[in-house]
Structures are given as C-alpha cells and as structure tokens.
Amino acid sequence: MASDPEQPTRSSLAQEGRSSGEIGSAREPLLNNGVHDPESYxxxxxxxxxxxxxxxxxxxxxxxxxxxxxxxxxxxxxxxxxxxxxxxxxxxxxxxxxxxxxxxxxxxxxxxxxxxxxxxxxxxxxxxxxxxxxxxxxxxxxxxxxxxxxxxxxxxxxxxxxxxxxxxxxxxxxxxxxxxxxxxxxxxxxxxxxxxxxxxxxxxxxxxxxxxxxxxxxxxxxxxxxxxxxxPSPRWLLLRAIQRKGDVQNLKDTAIRSLCQLRGQAIHGSAPQLVDEILAELSYVGEEKEATFGEMFQGKCLKALWIGAGLVLFQQITGQPSVLYYAASILQSAGFSGASDATRVSIILGFFKLIMTGVAVVVVDRLGRRPLLLGGVSGMVISLFLLGSYYIFLDNAAVVAVVGLLLYVGCYQISFGPIGWLMIAEIFPLRLRGRGLSLAVLVNFGANALVTFAFSPLKELLGAGILFYIFFVIAVAALAFIYFVIPETKGLTLEEIEAKCL
CATH class of the missing domain: 1.20.1250.20 (MFS general substrate transporter like domains)
Known part of the structure; x- marks a missing residue:
C-alpha cells in the first residue's frame, strides 16, 4: 500500500524527537495506516x-x-x-x-x-x-x-x-x-x-x-x-527513562545493548533508531505519566483489565478442570482398556493437549487471536452440550462422550489455553502492565481455586449432566464476550495495541 506523502512516518517522527533533544516531542507516530518497517531480528x-x-x-x-x-x-x-x-x-x-x-x-x-x-x-x-x-x-x-x-x-x-x-x-x-x-x-x-x-x-x-x-x-x-x-527488558528500561527514574542517556544506552543481545547481529545498526521510535511512541500514548492505583480502574487500563481479566476468568469457569476430571471414566465407558489406569489416561490426554497447543503456536500469528478464540470456544460450546447430553440422555452412546471430551480438550488448547496468556501480556499499557497483569493472574488463580473447591459439592448436588450444561451456558457467554469485546492484536507492536485497541 502506498503511504500518504503528507503522513509522517515513525522514523521521521523519531528523528524529530532526536533533533529536539527531548523525549516525547514526536506527534502521532502510530497513525501511519498500520504500515511500518519490518523488524530486524x-x-x-x-x-x-x-x-x-x-x-x-x-x-x-x-x-x-x-x-x-x-x-x-x-x-x-x-x-x-x-x-x-x-x-x-x-x-x-x-x-x-x-x-x-x-x-x-x-x-x-x-x-x-x-x-x-x-x-x-x-x-x-x-x-x-x-x-x-x-x-x-x-x-x-x-x-x-x-x-x-x-x-x-x-x-x-x-x-x-x-x-x-x-x-x-x-x-x-x-x-x-x-x-x-x-x-x-x-x-x-x-x-x-x-x-x-x-x-x-x-x-x-x-x-x-x-x-x-x-x-x-x-x-x-x-x-x-x-x-x-x-x-533487562528494553521497554521496561525505556519506561524508566521516559518517567525520569534514572539517568535517561544511560537507560537508553542500556536499552540499545539489550536489544542488540535480544535480536542478534541483524539489529545492531538499527537498534538506536528503534529505541528512539519506541520512546516517541511511549510519549505519544502518555506513558511518561506516573501510574497510580486509581488508574487501574479508569480509561485505557480499565478496558485492558476488562479484556484480560474477562479472558482468564472464562478460561477457568468454562469447565477445564472438571472435564479432565471425568476423562478416565469417559474413556473407560468407551471400552479403552487403559482407561482404568488414570495415569495412562492423563499421559494420553497430555500428549493430545501438547499437539493441539502446537497447532495454535504455528497459526496464531497467521490467523490472528480472534479467529482462534471464536473457533475454539465455539467447539467448546458444542463439546459441553454433548457431554451434558451424554450424562442425561445418551448414557449408552459412549462415543458421544469420547467425541465431546476430545473436542473440548482440543478446542481449549487452540483458544483459551494459549490465547488467554497471550492477550493479557499484550493488552495492558506499559506503565500499568506490571500491576494490570498481576490482577489478571490473580483473577486466573482465584477462579481456578474457586472452581476446584466448588466442583465436588456442585457435582453431588446437581449431577454431572446439569453441571456440564451450566458450563455450556457459560461458554456461550464467553463466546459473546469474545465477539463483542476482544480486539485483534496480530501484527501490531505493543505501543500500537495501546494506541489503537484501547
């Protein structure tokens, strides 16, 4: 795509910042129609x-x-x-x-x-x-x-x-x-x-x-x-530089050396320019301001928190531990002799999870985050409906349970499994990323503990079929959440994500 001759490029804006001698003098470095020089690495x-x-x-x-x-x-x-x-x-x-x-x-x-x-x-x-x-x-x-x-x-x-x-x-x-x-x-x-x-x-x-x-x-x-x-992380160093938490030039020099070590010989000539570009972008999105606790629940960070915490919450409450809990009995009912040995079943399912996660790794930067989430969670919805139906209506059709189990595990591993952690690492603004991600991780482990604690009492009270139907309804809600709330971040730098998605 040909760029607008009057539209300033990231490089020219970074040059403006260098010529002015100040961090943060650049204007709108990210609004370049999403086109930027490929990164050397x-x-x-x-x-x-x-x-x-x-x-x-x-x-x-x-x-x-x-x-x-x-x-x-x-x-x-x-x-x-x-x-x-x-x-x-x-x-x-x-x-x-x-x-x-x-x-x-x-x-x-x-x-x-x-x-x-x-x-x-x-x-x-x-x-x-x-x-x-x-x-x-x-x-x-x-x-x-x-x-x-x-x-x-x-x-x-x-x-x-x-x-x-x-x-x-x-x-x-x-x-x-x-x-x-x-x-x-x-x-x-x-x-x-x-x-x-x-x-x-x-x-x-x-x-x-x-x-x-x-x-x-x-x-x-x-x-x-x-x-x-x-x-150290170059972006963390540059955040400290732009917030004046140390000698600016020393922090910039350290960030340049870090980039050279992280990216290899391919970036040695362009590392200083990339550092200036990142500084210009950080200035444009307002990272030079000191983060406060109240900002975690305002503006950009509130939106990022809504996206990140929502994803990891649905990751836990759509039944992942509970489905695996039933793996041995499902495979045993289908006639697999090894299913009586829980360790063997676990290893088999573990290798299947490994394969499906590998599929997600291969395609995530080609297809994008949203398609994998939408497709994977749609498969989870179908699988949870099949598992609920098996325990209520179709107890003689073990093949339904096996299909539901494998479909659930496979779809989880190409969606919530890897993409949940990927999105929370990408979505938070840099100056709030440490605190924002800690809240998302807290939600993740808190929900995990809650589901683990509540599973046995709910199973005894409601039965497996009703429990899986509840997970089915939650998965439908998760699908709607992804469709209406989750942005696509494929191909964007972390600074571009902050400027364009929040």
Whole structure:
C-alpha cells in the first residue's frame, strides 16, 4: 500500500524527537495506516530470551502433573517412607492445593514489586523460589514443612505466570510475538506431561514423592542462571527513562545493548533508531505519566483489565478442570482398556493437549487471536452440550462422550489455553502492565481455586449432566464476550495495541 506523502512516518517522527533533544516531542507516530518497517531480528538470538522465562511455565505444568502421583505416594503406608502418611482430607487438600494458594500470594506480591524489580529480576526471584520450594518439599521432615515448601513453590508459580509473559512480550519481535508467548503454554502442557511421566516412574518407589518434587530443582537452577545472563527488558528500561527514574542517556544506552543481545547481529545498526521510535511512541500514548492505583480502574487500563481479566476468568469457569476430571471414566465407558489406569489416561490426554497447543503456536500469528478464540470456544460450546447430553440422555452412546471430551480438550488448547496468556501480556499499557497483569493472574488463580473447591459439592448436588450444561451456558457467554469485546492484536507492536485497541 502506498503511504500518504503528507503522513509522517515513525522514523521521521523519531528523528524529530532526536533533533529536539527531548523525549516525547514526536506527534502521532502510530497513525501511519498500520504500515511500518519490518523488524530486524535473528531467530537464533530470539530463542534464549524465550526459553529461560518459559521454564517458569514448564515448572508450573510439572507441578500440576506430578502432584497427583505424589499424593498417592505420600498416602501409602508402605511406600511413603514416613510415619505421618495417614493424612486427613484437610491435609490432603493443603498438599494438593498448597501451590495454588502460594500462586495467589505470588500474584498479590507481583502487584507491589513488579515495576520496581523489573521483569528480569522478578524471574530471577522466581527461579530462587522454585529452587527453595522444591528442596524444602523434597526434604520435608514433617507435614507442616511440606506445606511450607508447597507454598514457596506456589509463590514462584504466581511470579512466573506474571513475569514470563511480560518479558517475552516486551522482548519478542512483533512478527513472532504471538508464537513465542503461545509457546509458553506449550511448555506448561509439556511440563504437565513430564509430571505425569516422572510421577508414574517413581510412584512405586519408597519415598518416591520426594524425588517427584525434587526433580524440578535442576530446572530452576538453569532458569535462574539463564535469567542472570539475559538483559533487562528494553521497554521496561525505556519506561524508566521516559518517567525520569534514572539517568535517561544511560537507560537508553542500556536499552540499545539489550536489544542488540535480544535480536542478534541483524539489529545492531538499527537498534538506536528503534529505541528512539519506541520512546516517541511511549510519549505519544502518555506513558511518561506516573501510574497510580486509581488508574487501574479508569480509561485505557480499565478496558485492558476488562479484556484480560474477562479472558482468564472464562478460561477457568468454562469447565477445564472438571472435564479432565471425568476423562478416565469417559474413556473407560468407551471400552479403552487403559482407561482404568488414570495415569495412562492423563499421559494420553497430555500428549493430545501438547499437539493441539502446537497447532495454535504455528497459526496464531497467521490467523490472528480472534479467529482462534471464536473457533475454539465455539467447539467448546458444542463439546459441553454433548457431554451434558451424554450424562442425561445418551448414557449408552459412549462415543458421544469420547467425541465431546476430545473436542473440548482440543478446542481449549487452540483458544483459551494459549490465547488467554497471550492477550493479557499484550493488552495492558506499559506503565500499568506490571500491576494490570498481576490482577489478571490473580483473577486466573482465584477462579481456578474457586472452581476446584466448588466442583465436588456442585457435582453431588446437581449431577454431572446439569453441571456440564451450566458450563455450556457459560461458554456461550464467553463466546459473546469474545465477539463483542476482544480486539485483534496480530501484527501490531505493543505501543500500537495501546494506541489503537484501547
């Protein structure tokens, strides 16, 4: 498309900012009909800035997968290796959900420390909490220490799920940002499968639960070393520069060096120009103003919060944990011999989730966020209707339940699974991104805890069929929410998202 000769380009506006000698003198750098110079980057250089933060997601998934086998191991009189194996139902609940409540604490902590620490240092703290939590849990001499270790590990999860998508979003090249953030979800599912697999290896070993929890510590060490090597987020540095929280020129120089390390040789010549362009765009969208708590619920951030928190809320309350809870019985009713073994069923479903997440990763930057959300959630609506109908009307048609189960899992993994985390990493304005994303993560884990807690009483009160019909109605509401509220962010820089979508 030919550009308007009178329409200023981002480069020319950035040049204006440089010639004036002040940050923020540019005018309307984003209103260029959505056309901008392609970003220079090296794929090989972009791998490590994704990989080390994504290990935080891998450890989160591993905890989900390993905990079920660890619980079986620690309750066994012969295999637990401890004298306090006879746990009450409340103690089992604390063991299984301890990391979830730790994640809630981590989300609250992130709200207060994220912008001060920065994304990189927050992930270093995350790795330290993962390491300490894993070791305390693995060597716990009694049950209270075991719960303490679970809480510490969970705080690491809360910080990881807050900082990792932010760091990846702020450092990834725009053309592959969606793929890289979605690939973090792939790592979560990979961790779940690894947790199931390692759990099955040690479940018949004396004190096997100690090995299950301890295995995550080497990965935490690798994550911490990697984050120490990686540079700070250039956008976080430039936010501090534009808000005068340090020497401006020093922060700009550090941001240039960070970009060169993150993008490789391909960007070395253009890094200073890109830094000036980002500064001009940040000035245009008003990022030089100090963020206040009240702004979280006003204007752009309120809209971003509505989008981000709404997505992660629907992600949890459309039945994902509940559907998987029924996986073993559904496959067993269909005649699959392996279905009586819950671990094998979990591994099979885990690999299926992995494949479908991989599909989302491949197509997210081609098709866009909205098409995947609309298509995937539409499939979830159909699958929940099939599952509800199976338990009420079609109990002899096991194939309906199997189709519904696989359709649900597949559609969730190409929609809410990866896209929910992708959108909350993209949608918040930079100066409010740390706090905004912490609120979205808090909503996510809070809804997860609520659904997990309420599932058994609701199942007993209403029955499985009615419960799935309720999830069906919620999924229809989620579809309407996506259609009317969620914008398309494919191909836009983070600054363009703030200017055009909020």
């Amino acid at each position: 090296s794929i090989s250089a972009a791998i490590l800035p994704f990989l080390f933060p994504a290990l935080g997601g891998l450890l989160y998934g591993y905890d989900i997968g390993a905990t079920s086998s660890a619980t079986v191991s620690i309750e066994s009189p012969t295999l637990s290796g401890v004298s306090w194996y006879n746990l009450s139902s409340v103690e089992i609940g604390l063991l299984t959900s301890g990391s979830l409540y730790g994640a809630l604490i981590g989300s609250v902590l992130a709200f207060n420390i994220a912008d001060f620490l920065g994304r990189r240092r927050e992930l270093i703290v995350t790795a330290l909490l993962y390491l300490v939590g894993a070791l305390v849990t693995a060597f716990a001499p009694n049950f209270p220490v075991l719960v303490l270790g679970r809480l510490l590990f969970g705080i690491g999860i809360g910080l990881a799920m807050h900082a990792a998508p932010m760091y990846i979003a702020e450092t990834a090249p725009t053309p592959i940002r969606g793929q890289l953030i979605s690939l973090k979800e792939f790592f979560i599912v990979l961790g779940i499968v690894a947790g199931y697999g390692i759990g099955s290896l040690f479940v018949d070993t004396v004190a096997g639960w100690r090995y299950m929890f301890g295995v995550s510590s080497p990965v935490a060490i690798i994550m911490g070393i990697g984050m120490c090597w990686l540079p």
